[in-house]
Structure formats: structure tokens, C-alpha cells
Amino acid sequence: MTYGEVFSALADPTRRSVFESLREEPRSVGDLAAGLPVSRPAVSQHLRVLEQAGLVTAERVGTRRLYSIERSGLHALRDYLDTFWSDALTAYAARIAERTSTP
Amino acid sequence: MTYGEVFSALADPTRRSVFESLREEPRSVGDLAAGLPVSRPAVSQHLRVLEQAGLVTAERVGTRRLYSIERSGLHALRDYLDTFWSDALTAYAARIAERTSTP
DNA sequence: CACTACCGTAAGCACACACTTACCGTAAGG
DNA sequence: CCTTACGGTAAGTGTGTGCTTACGGTAGTG
Numbered sequence: 001m002t003y004g005e006v007f008s009a010l011a012d013p014t015r016r017s018v019f020e021s022l023r024e025e026p027r028s029v030g031d032l033a034a035g036l037p038v039s040r041p042a043v044s045q046h047l048r049v050l051e052q053a054g055l056v057t058a059e060r061v062g063t064r065r066l067y068s069i070e071r072s073g074l075h076a077l078r079d080y081l082d083t084f085w086s087d088a089l090t091a092y093a094a095r096i097a098e099r100t101s102t103p
Numbered sequence: 104m105t106y107g108e109v110f111s112a113l114a115d116p117t118r119r120s121v122f123e124s125l126r127e128e129p130r131s132v133g134d135l136a137a138g139l140p141v142s143r144p145a146v147s148q149h150l151r152v153l154e155q156a157g158l159v160t161a162e163r164v165g166t167r168r169l170y171s172i173e174r175s176g177l178h179a180l181r182d183y184l185d186t187f188w189s190d191a192l193t194a195y196a197a198r199i200a201e202r203t204s205t206p
Numbered sequence: 207c208a209c210t211a212c213c214g215t216a217a218g219c220a221c222a223c224a225c226t227t228a229c230c231g232t233a234a235g236g
Numbered sequence: 237c238c239t240t241a242c243g244g245t246a247a248g249t250g251t252g253t254g255c256t257t258a259c260g261g262t263a264g265t266g
Contacts, residue, residue, distance in 0.1 A: 004119070007113045008114035010110045011107075012253090014254080014255095016107070016110075023191045023194060025194060028212080029212075029213060029214090030211090030213080038254085039255075039256065041214080041215085041255085041256080041257085042254070042255055044214060044215085045214090045215090046254085060263095062212085062263060063211060063212045064211085064212060064213080065212080074184060074187070077184065081177060081180065084123070084126060088126045088172060091126060091128060115223090115224075117225095118224095131242080131243090132242075132244090133241090133242065141225070142226065143243075144225085144226080144227085144244080144245080147244060147245085148224080148225085148244090148245090149224085151244085163233095165234065165241095165242085166232065166234065166240095166241060166242045167242060168243065207266100209264105210263105211262105211263085211265100212261105212264100213260105214260090214261085215259085215260080216257105216259075216260100217258085218255100218258105219254105219255085220253100220255085221254085222252085222253080222254095223251090223252080224249105224251085224252090225249085225250085225251095226249080226250100227246105227247090227248090228246085229244105229246080229247100230245080230246100231242105231245100232241105233240105233241085234239105234242105235238100236237105236238085236239080236240095
């Protein structure tokens with residue numbers, strides 16, 4: 001579960017549709033597929049990618065599987081953004097300091 | 104410049120390497136390609152995608168082109184995360200309220 | 207025990223895309 | 237000018253991947 005997996009998971013439009021649909025409420029695979037222009041196995045494969053990226057989790061309810069949003073995936077994304085900005089600012093400050101001390 | 108473009112732009116490892124390399128300081132195309140296992144045209148194509156996604160900008164310096172980090176791309180990403188969470192929380196609260204009022 | 211509902215997996219296909227080499231345009235420097 | 241440095245673009249290639257249909261496997265139901 002790396003941020004690379006999160007990026008490539010959310011890069012696909014269909015996968016984003018699935019993910020954003022789960023934002024409203026937990027749904028089953030067939031339920032998700034019914035609102036999309038692709039087949040049920042396709043949705044199943046997308047869910048596998050999303051699960052691997054830590055974006056969703058599954059829960060067995062009888063013969064169905066209820067998929068819900070998982071926090072860790074987006075958490076990894078947010079951490080990536082935060083460290084990216086702080087590193088960029090640090091590098092920027094260092095570059096300025098170097099330029100003013102040795103002109 | 105949508106968050107979809109940002110996601111697919113950062114989904115590629117080589118493109119992330121380019122992007123994260125620019126976090127340290129602005130660099131030219133040949134400079135970036137020198138630190139990567141791919142050819143210069145490949146880097147040039149990656150930079151086009153990153154530019155289209157609002158993640159980098161170019162500045163002409165003589166015959167060279169200095170690429171730097173652009174804020175708008177990651178800004179769009181952060182907005183996406185924020186609205187996603189707030190929408191998810193709203194939907195969750197509504198679901199709870201509905202369940203407690205009509206059991 | 208059937209029978210149905212639900213879903214994951216396998217196999218195959220068509221397209222996208224990340225690369226390459228080759229080429230051309232533009233700016234600096236003799 | 238001519239030459240060199242730098243980089244964007246074109247065309248072609250191979251792998252990855254998003255999709256399909258077909259199948260098998262498990263949990264409820266009569």
C-alpha cells in the first residue's frame with residue numbers, strides 16, 4: 001500500500017467512479033456495477049486494485065460483499081502531499097540562503 | 104487541468120521521479136534525463152504531461168528550458184481530498200440520522 | 207439436496223502508453 | 237555564416253491494462 005498504488009488506482013475514471021460512489025454508502029459489487037457502463041467482473045477487478053491500494057475494504061454479508069471506504073489509502077496520499085511541500089520549502093529556503101551568502 | 108489528470112500524471116514512476124526531482128530545484132530537460140534511465144525525449148514527453156496537469160511550468164533561458172514546480176496541480180489534489188472527506192462525513196451523518204429516526 | 211443469488215478468477219482481446227530513434231527548429235558563440 | 241547545444245515532435249514498437257465472456261465456488265432458500 002504505497003502512494004504510487006494510490007495514484008495509479010485513482011488514475012482510472014471507472015475506478016474513481018466506484019470509489020466516489022462508495023463515499024455515499026457501502027455497496028455490494030452488483031450494486032456498484034448496476035450504476036456503471038461496465039460489467040460486474042470489471043468492477044470486481046477494480047475493487048481488487050482499490051483494496052490493494054488501501055482505499056476500500058470488504059465485509060462479507062451472507063453471499064454478498066459490502067465494500068466501504070478505507071482511510072489508510074487517502075492518508076498515505078495526504079502524507080505524501082505534506083512531506084512534498086515541506087521538502088520543497090526546505091529546499092527553496094536552502095537555495096535562497098546559499099544564493100545570498102555566496103553571491 | 105483536472106484532478107484526474109493529476110492522478111494519471113503522478114501514477115507513472117518515471118514521471119514521479121521527474122516531479123520529485125524538481126522539488127529540490129528547477130532543472131533543464133537534459134539535466135533531468137541525465138539522472139534517469141530513460142532517454143531525453145521520454146523526459147520531454149513526461150514533462151508535457153506534468154505541465155498539462157498543472158504540476159510544472161517551463162521558463163525559457165537561452166536555448167534551455169527550466170522546469171519548476173507549479174502549485175495549481177497539487178492544489179487541485181488537496182481540494183479533491185478535502186471535498187471527498189467532507190462529503191463522506193456528510194453522507195455518513197445523514198445515514199446515521201436516517202437510521203435512528205426510522206428504525 | 208437442488209436451486210438460486212452473488213461474486214471472484216481465468217483466458218483472451220483491443221487499445222493505451224511509455225519507450226525508442228530520427229528529425230527539425232531555435233538560440234548562443236566562434 | 238557555420239557550428240554547437242538544447243529540446244520539442246514524429247513515427248514506430250512492445251508491454252501493460254481495462255474490458256469482455258466463461259467458469260467455478262460459496263452462502264442462503266425451497
